[in-house]
Each structure stands twice: as structure tokens, then as C-alpha cells.
Amino acid sequence: MNRTMKLALVPIAALLAVVTAGLVVGSGDAALAVVPNNTTPPTIAGTAEEGKTLTASRGIWGGTEPITYAYAWKRCDSDGGSCASIGGAKSSTYVLKAVDAGNTLRITVTAKNSDGSRQATSVPTAVVKAAASPPPSNGCGKPSGGTIPIGEVSSPARLLIDQTQVSPSTISFGTQTVTARFHVTACGASVQGALLYVTAVPYNQFSIPNEQATGSDGWATLEFRQVGGFPTSQQQQLLVMFARARKAGENVLAGISTRRLVSFRVTR
Numbered sequence: 001m002n003r004t005m006k007l008a009l010v011p012i013a014a015l016l017a018v019v020t021a022g023l024v025v026g027s028g029d030a031a032l033a034v035v036p037n038n039t040t041p042p043t044i045a046g047t048a049e050e051g052k053t054l055t056a057s058r059g060i061w062g063g064t065e066p067i068t069y070a071y072a073w074k075r076c077d078s079d080g081g082s083c084a085s086i087g088g089a090k091s092s093t094y095v096l097k098a099v100d101a102g103n104t105l106r107i108t109v110t111a112k113n114s115d116g117s118r119q120a121t122s123v124p125t126a127v128v129k130a131a132a133s134p135p136p137s138n139g140c141g142k143p144s145g146g147t148i149p150i151g152e153v154s155s156p157a158r159l160l161i162d163q164t165q166v167s168p169s170t171i172s173f174g175t176q177t178v179t180a181r182f183h184v185t186a187c188g189a190s191v192q193g194a195l196l197y198v199t200a201v202p203y204n205q206f207s208i209p210n211e212q213a214t215g216s217d218g219w220a221t222l223e224f225r226q227v228g229g230f231p232t233s234q235q236q237q238l239l240v241m242f243a244r245a246r247k248a249g250e251n252v253l254a255g256i257s258t259r260r261l262v263s264f265r266v267t268r
Contacts, residue, residue, distance in 0.1 A: 036063035036111035038120035044107055049096065050131035056092045056107040059120055063113055070110040080104050080124030101130040139256070140187035147216055150193035150247050153186045159194055159245040159258040160185050166264045171239050173231050173268050178206060178224040180264075183214075184245045186256065190218025197244045198222050201261075204229030205239070214245075231266065238263040 040060035046053055058069050073089035076082060083106055086094075094105070104124035110117055141152020153159070163183035171178060184194040194214045200206045206224035214220045230239075241264070246257035 033064040033113055033115035034062070035116040036061050036067050036113055036118050038109075038111070038118065041120050042107050042109045042122040044105065044122050044125050046125075048104075048126040049129045050098055050101050052096050054094045054096065054105065054125065056094075056109070056122070058092075058109045058111075059122075061111045061120075063111065064115065065113070067111050067113045070112070072108045072110070074106045074108060074121075075100060076104045076106055076124055078102060078104060078127050080106065096128055098130070100128040103128055138187070143187065143189035146189055147192050147218065148187060148189040150191055150214075153191060153247065153256055155256055157186050157256055159191060159247075159256050161196075161243050161245055161258060161260045161262075164243075164262045169265075171264055171266045173236075173266070176226045178226075178239075178264075179221065180224065180241065181219050181221045182243055182245070183218050184220070185218060190214075190216075191245075192216050192218065193248075194218075194220075194245045195248055196220040196222070197246075198224075198241050200224065200230075201240050201242050202229070202232060205232065206230060234268070236266050239266050 038059055038061050042059040043057045045055045045057065048054070056071055056073075058071075061067060061069075071090055071092050073086045073094045074083040075086050076084075086105075096105075104127055106122050106124050108119055108121045110119045137154070139154040139157030141148050161182055162185050165181040167179045168175060180198060182196050182198065184191045184196065191214055195211045196214060197211045199208045204227055206226055209222045209224065212220040212222055241262050242259070243262060244252065244257060244259045246252055247255055250257060
């Protein structure tokens with residue numbers, strides 16, 4: 001090879017080295033990660049009402065995978081401004097609380113990969129409504145077969161002694177025992193389990209039986225035995241009885257209890 005040919009080869013080799021180096025650099029640049037970028041903002045689904053659950057969607061993101069996402073709920077004013085982070089609200093769902101009523105909420109999503117992180121925030125929700133108040137209870141349960149258990153009756157409902165029966169039907173001065181029956185209702189149904197207390201007035205005419213619970217038909221039966229105070233006089237024409245129906249565990253003068261005076265005919 002002559003000297004001329006050797007000199008021509010040197011710049012060619014150098015040129016190949018430069019080109020090769022350029023290709024290596026180029027391929028290295030192409031492998032660099034791309035920081036996440038948001039193309040569709042996050043959204044919030046759900047009813048803006050206390051007690052309801054809101055669910056956030058992270059939106060659509062570009063960038064080199066893998067990408068991780070973090071959520072942060074913010075409470076804002078009614079116009080969606082003056083937002084502040086809600087402590088501990090870091091998941092994609094959030095249960096609205098009483099403090100949220102009258103405000104709006106936003107969700108901020110942070111997307112992160114090996115090259116960095118970016119955030120995107122949703123538009124505000126509608127103004128959060130306070131929880132709807134339950135309709136006032138009338139204190140009545142659900143009667144079954146025309147009867148309601150005493151446990152399902154509560155204030156403001158009240159017990160009612162609506163029927164009475166006595167045997168004998170006409171009481172005489174010589175009557176030694178009296179059987180009286182009392183029927184208790186509430187909410188338009190017979191009440192089972194109401195405690196019935198009955199005594200003759202004035203006292204000392206007949207014995208005072210223990211309280212009796214009404215049965216499944218709403219009736220309670222009590223037995224009275226004559227004692228020394230009957231009759232109260234030779235002109236007595238009525239036997240008056242004080243009757244009280246109540247719910248066990250409640251104050252006898254409060255709750256759903258009821259009281260009534262009833263009278264039965266008396267003859268000599």
C-alpha cells in the first residue's frame with residue numbers, strides 16, 4: 001500500500017468513530033423515562049350528601065410505566081375555592097361527614113414514576129347537603145295479625161284501655177269475688193305484654209291483685225276478693241276502679257303508660 005492510500009484511510013476511520021458514538025448517545029437518550037403527564041383530569045362520582053360515599057377516578061395519564069398514583073381529598077368553599085387537605089383522606093373513596101355540609105370537595109391525584117411526579121386536580125363537587133332527617137316516628141311498630149308487642153310501642157304513641165268486662169255483671173253487697181277483664185290497645189292494634197294494675201277506690205273494698213300482662217288478644221284478667229270496706233255505705237251504687245297500663249321498665253307516670261277510672265253497677 002502506498003503512502004497516499006494510508007493517509008486517506010485515517011479520516012474515514014475517524015468518521016466512523018464519530019458516527020458510532022453518535023448512535024450510542026442517540027439510543028441512550030431514547031431510553032430516558034418520561035415524567036407523567038395528565039391528559040384527562042380526575043373526576044368524582046357519587047351523591048354530594050352527608051353519609052354518602054364519593055369515588056374518585058384518577059383520570060388519564062401518559063408517561064413511562066410503571067406509574068404510581070396517590071389521592072388527596074380537599075374540602076373547599078361552596079365555590080370550589082379556599083381548599084384545604086382533609087386529614088387522613090388518602091384513598092380513592094371518601095364518606096361525606098357533617099363538617100362537609102355546605103362545602104364542596106376536590107380530589108388531587110399525584111402520578112409518580114422514576115423520572116418525577118405531577119399532580120392534577122378535579123373540578124369541585126356540587127355543594128354537599130346535610131343528611132336528610134328521618135321522618136318523625138309515631139312510636140308504632142308493625143302489628144301482626146291485629147296484635148302489636150309492647151316492645152314495639154314507644155313514645156309518642158300511648159297505650160289505651162278501651163274495653164272492660166266484669167263478672168258478675170251486676171255486683172251486689174254480698175258479692176265475695178269479682179273477675180274483671182281489661183283490654184289494651186295502641187296504634188289501632190291489641191297490645192301484648194302491657195302490664196295492667198287495677199285497684200278499687202276508695203281502697204279497702206276489694207283486694208289488690210298483682211299486675212297482669214295482657215295476652216296476645218290484648219286482654220288481662222284480674223281477680224278481686226271482697227274485704228271489710230265493701231260496701232262503703234248502704235247507698236253505694238257503683239264500684240269504681242282505677243286501672244293503669246304500662247310498659248315494663250318505664251316510669252309509671254311517663255312513657256307510653258295510661259290511666260283510666262272505670263265503674264261497675266252495684267246493687268243491694
